[in-house]
Amino acid sequence: MDYIITTEQLTKKYKSFVAVNNVSLNIRKGSIYGFLGPNGAGKSTTMKMLLGLTAPTKGSFTIDGKQFPNDRLSILKEVGSFIESPSFYANLTGKENLDIIRRILGLPKSSVADALELVGLSEFGGRLAKKYSLGMKQRLGLAGALLGRPPILILDEPTNGLDPSGIHEIRNLIKSLPDLYDCTVLISSHMLSEIELMADDIGILNHGRLLFEGSLDELRQNALQSGFAADNKISVANLEDMFLSMVDKDNASRKQRAKL
Ligand SMILES: Nc1ncnc2c1ncn2[C@@H]1O[C@H](COP(=O)(O)OP(=O)(O)OP(=O)(O)O)[C@@H](O)[C@H]1O
Ligand SMILES: [Mg+2]
Numbered sequence: 001m002d003y004i005i006t007t008e009q010l011t012k013k014y015k016s017f018v019a020v021n022n023v024s025l026n027i028r029k030g031s032i033y034g035f036l037g038p039n040g041a042g043k044s045t046t047m048k049m050l051l052g053l054t055a056p057t058k059g060s061f062t063i064d065g066k067q068f069p070n071d072r073l074s075i076l077k078e079v080g081s082f083i084e085s086p087s088f089y090a091n092l093t094g095k096e097n098l099d100i101i102r103r104i105l106g107l108p109k110s111s112v113a114d115a116l117e118l119v120g121l122s123e124f125g126g127r128l129a130k131k132y133s134l135g136m137k138q139r140l141g142l143a144g145a146l147l148g149r150p151p152i153l154i155l156d157e158p159t160n161g162l163d164p165s166g167i168h169e170i171r172n173l174i175k176s177l178p179d180l181y182d183c184t185v186l187i188s189s190h191m192l193s194e195i196e197l198m199a200d201d202i203g204i205l206n207h208g209r210l211l212f213e214g215s216l217d218e219l220r221q222n223a224l225q226s227g228f229a230a231d232n233k234i235s236v237a238n239l240e241d242m243f244l245s246m247v248d249k250d251n252a253s254r255k256q257r258a259k260l
Helices: 043-050 072-078 094-105 110-118 134-146 164-181 192-196 216-225 236-259
Strands: 003-014 017-023 026-028 032-036 058-063 079-082 152-156 184-189 201-206 209-215
Touching: 003 043, 003 184, 017 043, 017 058, 017 209, 026 184, 032 043, 032 164, 032 192, 043 058, 043 152, 043 184, 072 079, 079 134, 094 110, 094 134, 110 134, 134 152, 134 164, 164 184, 184 192, 192 236, 201 216, 201 236, 209 216, 209 236, 216 236
Parallel strands: 032 184, 032 201, 079 152, 152 184
Antiparallel strands: 003 017, 003 026, 003 058, 201 209
16 A cells, blocks of 8 residues: 555653554545544644654654654655644735745745635735635635645644535535645544545544544444444444544543543
8 A cells, every 4th residue: 555644653742641642644645534533632733743843752654755853854845734723924915925935935926826716715815814704814724735736735624614615615625636736635623524525534533542544434334333324324424423432432441441
C-alpha cells in the first residue's frame, strides 16, 4: 500500500496528561482521510505535531518519504494547512492576506485569484478581513491552505461555523480536490455523518487513543457485525450511533481502569 503519511506511536504529553497516546496512522496517497473524535480527543494536537507546531513527546512520522524532524522544512513545503480558526491581518483585504502567503511561498500572482475562486470568495476578495463573516473567514483560511496547490492538505474542522449550504459547498470542494490536482487530504471532524460524505478512510480518536482505522466500508461492516444496522441496511444514523457507542465503551473502560 502506498501511504503518504505514516505516524508511529506518536505521543504528546502535557506534564502528566497524555493528549495523544501512541497513535499510528496510515494515510493512503490520494485519499481523503477523516480524522474523527469528540472534543478534546487530540485531533488538533496530532495535526499540530504533523506540521511541526508542537513537538512530539514520543514517536515519529513520515510525510511523503520525508522523516520528521530531520526533513521538517521540506515537509512544510508540501503541506497546506488549516488549523483551528486561522488568523488574518484584520485591516487587510482577503486578497491582500492571501498575497502575503503567496509571496512567502514564491507563487505566481494568479494563484491568489485562483484560490479565491476555488473557495467561492472572488466577489469578496476586496473586503477587509475584519468585515468577513465567520464562514467567509473559514473560506479564506481554506484558500490560504490551497494557495500553492500542495500535494497534502491538513484541514482541522474546516466547516466549523459554516451555514448548511456553506458546509455542502466546502464538502463538495474538498471531495473534488484529490481528482482536481492529485492531492491527499487529512480532515478532522466531530461528526461521522459529516465525514462519511467525504472520506475514503477513517481514523477514530478518543482520549488520545486510536480506536479504529480503516476504510468506510470496513467501518460499515463493523456496524453490521456489531448490530448497529437495521434490516442489514446501514444508514448515516447507524454509523453515527456506532461511533458514539465506540466512544462510550472506551470511556467506560477508562473509568473502570481508573477505579482499579
Ligand atoms: N498546550 C496545552 N497544554 C495543556 N493541555 C493541552 C494543550 N493543548 C491541548 N491540550 C489538551 O489536550 C487534549 C487534546 O486537545 P486537542 O485540541 O488536540 O483536541 P481536539 O480533538 O482537537 O478537540 P476539539 O474537537 O475540541 O477541537 C485536550 O484535553 C486539551 O485540553
Ligand atoms: Mg481541535
